[in-house]
Structures are given as C-alpha cells and as structure tokens.
Amino acid sequence: MLVNSPHADADLPVAEIRDGAVELGGRPILRGIDVSVRRGEVLAVLGANGSGKSTLVRTMMGLVPTVRGQVRLFDVPRQDFHDWHRIGFVPQRVTAASGVPASVREVVASGRLSRRRPFLPPRRADRDAVEDAIAAVGLTGKARDGVATLSGGQQQRVLIARALASVPDLLVLDEPTAGVDVSSQQALADTLRTLVLRGVTIVLVAHELGPLGGLVDRTLVMRDGRVAYDGPPIDVFTDADPFHVHHGEPGRTADAHTPAVASPLDLTHGREEQP
Numbered sequence: 658m659l660v661n662s663p664h665a666d667a668d669l670p671v672a673e674i675r676d677g678a679v680e681l682g683g684r685p686i687l688r689g690i691d692v693s694v695r696r697g698e699v700l701a702v703l704g705a706n707g708s709g710k711s712t713l714v715r716t717m718m719g720l721v722p723t724v725r726g727q728v729r730l731f732d733v734p735r736q737d738f739h740d741w742h743r744i745g746f747v748p749q750r751v752t753a754a755s756g757v758p759a760s761v762r763e764v765v766a767s768g769r770l771s772r773r774r775p776f777l778p779p780r781r782a783d784r785d786a787v788e789d790a791i792a793a794v795g796l797t798g799k800a801r802d803g804v805a806t807l808s809g810g811q812q813q814r815v816l817i818a819r820a821l822a823s824v825p826d827l828l829v830l831d832e833p834t835a836g837v838d839v840s841s842q843q844a845l846a847d848t849l850r851t852l853v854l855r856g857v858t859i860v861l862v863a864h865e866l867g868p869l870g871g872l873v874d875r876t877l878v879m880r881d882g883r884v885a886y887d888g889p890p891i892d893v894f895t896d897a898d899p900f901h902v903h904h905g906e907p908g909r910t911a912d913a914h915t916p917a918v919a920s921p922l923d924l925t926h927g928r929e930e931q932p
C-alpha cells in the first residue's frame with residue numbers, strides 16, 4: 658500500500674530554504690528565498706516562464722546548490738540528508754512548452770530518489786509498490802503497453818507513477834499539466850487528491866493550475882527569481898501573451914511583471930472562462 662506512516666516530526670517542515678540564493682552559469686537566478694513547505698500541504702508554485710519556478714523546486718530538493726543560505730529536508734541540513742526515497746520528483750518534460758528541458762543528470766537524479774537497492778533483485782515490497790503506483794495513476798490496464806504508444810497525459814502519469822513507486826512523503830511535480838489534455842488533468846487531480854488523503858506533501862509547479870487548482874492549500878508566486886507572494890491560494894495572471902486569457906477580475910490586464918491578485922480559490926479555480 659502507498660500509505661505513509663506517521664512520523665514523529667509531524668509539525669516540522671518537509672523542505673525549507675532560508676535566505677537562499679542560487680547562481681547558474683555565473684548568473685544570479687534566485688535571491689532572498691525564504692520558503693518552508695509544511696507537512697501535508699499542497700503548495701502551488703506559480704509564475705511566468707523564466708521566473709525561477711523550476712530552479713526553486715530543484716533547490717528545495719537539494720538538486721541545485723545554493724551560493725547563500727540554508728536548505729533543509731525533513732529538518733535535516735541538505736548536506737546531511739540521505740533519505741532520498743522520501744522525495745518523489747516528476748521533472749518538467751522536455752516537450753513542455755518552454756523552460757529549460759530536464760537534463761540527463763536530472764532524470765538520473767530523479768531515478769536515484771528511490772528505495773530500490775542497485776544490483777539486487779526486486780523484493781516483493783518493490784513489486785507491490787510498483788503495482789500500487791501504476792494503480793494509483795489509473796494505468797493498470799496499460800501496464801504492458803509501451804510508453805511511446807500512450808498519450809501525453811498518460812505518459813505524464815507514468816512519470817508520476819515512477820515517483821510514487823518509492824512511496825514518497827514529498828512529491829514535487831514540475832508543470833505536470835503542460836501540454837496535457839483537460840481529461841488527463843482531471844485524472845491527475847483525482848490521483849493527487851488520493852495522495853493528499855494519504856498524507857503526502859505535494860509541491861506543484863504550474864504556469865496555470867487548471868483542474869489541479871481545487872487541491873491547493875497555499876500559493877507561492879515567483880517573479881524575477883524572487884518570491885513575490887506566499888500565502889492563501891490566489892488567482893494570478895502570469896502571462897503577457899494577449900491570446901492567453903485567464904479568468905479573474907474583469908477589466909484587469911494581464912501583465913508578465915505584475916501578478917494580479919484576484920479572488921480566493923474556489924472549486925472553479927483555474928478553469929478557463931469565456932472572456
């Protein structure tokens with residue numbers, strides 16, 4: 658079963674960045690980052706393309722080094738953390754609309770976050786975890802099919818199943834809805850809802866939330882490598898594309914540099930409305 662056992666550290670953050678700064682390729686990418694992910698919450702990381710969402714969550718998971726500040730995972734300093742099986746990571750897909758594609762190292766790193774010991778045959782627990790993970794994303798009937806024959810949304814669920822197979826306490830998904838049809842997004846929302854009930858903490862990177870919006874407990878908005886908002890779920894405009902109309906306050910103009918706060922999250926959050 659994919660049930661996570663209760664831990665003594667129930668109130669401690671599962672991931673934390675304190676006064677964090679990140680440079681990539683000699684360029685400052687993130688600055689002044691103070692983020693704490695609480696156990697059991699669903700945190701949405703929103704923001705325009707290039708605002709630093711992927712870098713933020715990679716830093717949170719200890720996959721990107723900081724030039725300043727502290728990263729803690731399950732209340733352990735990143736350099737002392739070894740329980741990688743507690744973290745499941747579904748990287749941004751190469752085919753996702755924009756952003757930096759997942760590198761080989763990144764994909765390998767995501768595979769490393771596993772309970773399976775190398776060079777040893779799978780144990781019963783390993784096989785059960787795999788079957789449970791496939792069932793959790795609703796692909797039991799497709800278990801024997803080649804991934805290439807699946808739709809984009811189904812392939813996305815395969816990646817999620819790969820992350821779930823290690824029965825993570827923290828599941829990080831980078832743009833899981835990008836390029837995925839709405840019915841697959843709905844299936845993903847149902848899967849994630851089940852995980853939330855099992856006590857899994859979820860960090861969800863999105864350009865827009867779609868059907869996943871109803872799951873979110875807290876929203877963080879990135880802007881130019883900084884946290885521009887961290888609080889209750891909100892609706893934001895993050896896209897300068899005039900053809901990409903989001904719902905929100907009538908008459909408010911989308912602006913890539915000014916995430917606009919609109920109504921609090923409700924059950925219809927994230928759904929496209931006719932302008």
Ligand SMILES: Nc1ncnc2c1ncn2[C@@H]1O[C@H](COP(=O)(O)OP(=O)(O)O)[C@@H](O)[C@H]1O
Pocket residue numbers: 681682684686704705706707708709710711712713755756757879
């Ligand atoms: N490996 C890298 N080397 C240099 N710059 C990078 C690298 N990865 C990302 N960046 C830059 O960092 C900024 C933030 O990127 P990213 O975190 O991918 O943003 P988002 O996920 O919000 O689209 C962008 O300007 C991007 O070009």
Ligand SMILES: [Mg+2]
Pocket residue numbers: 710711712749756757831832
């Ligand atoms: Mg990204």
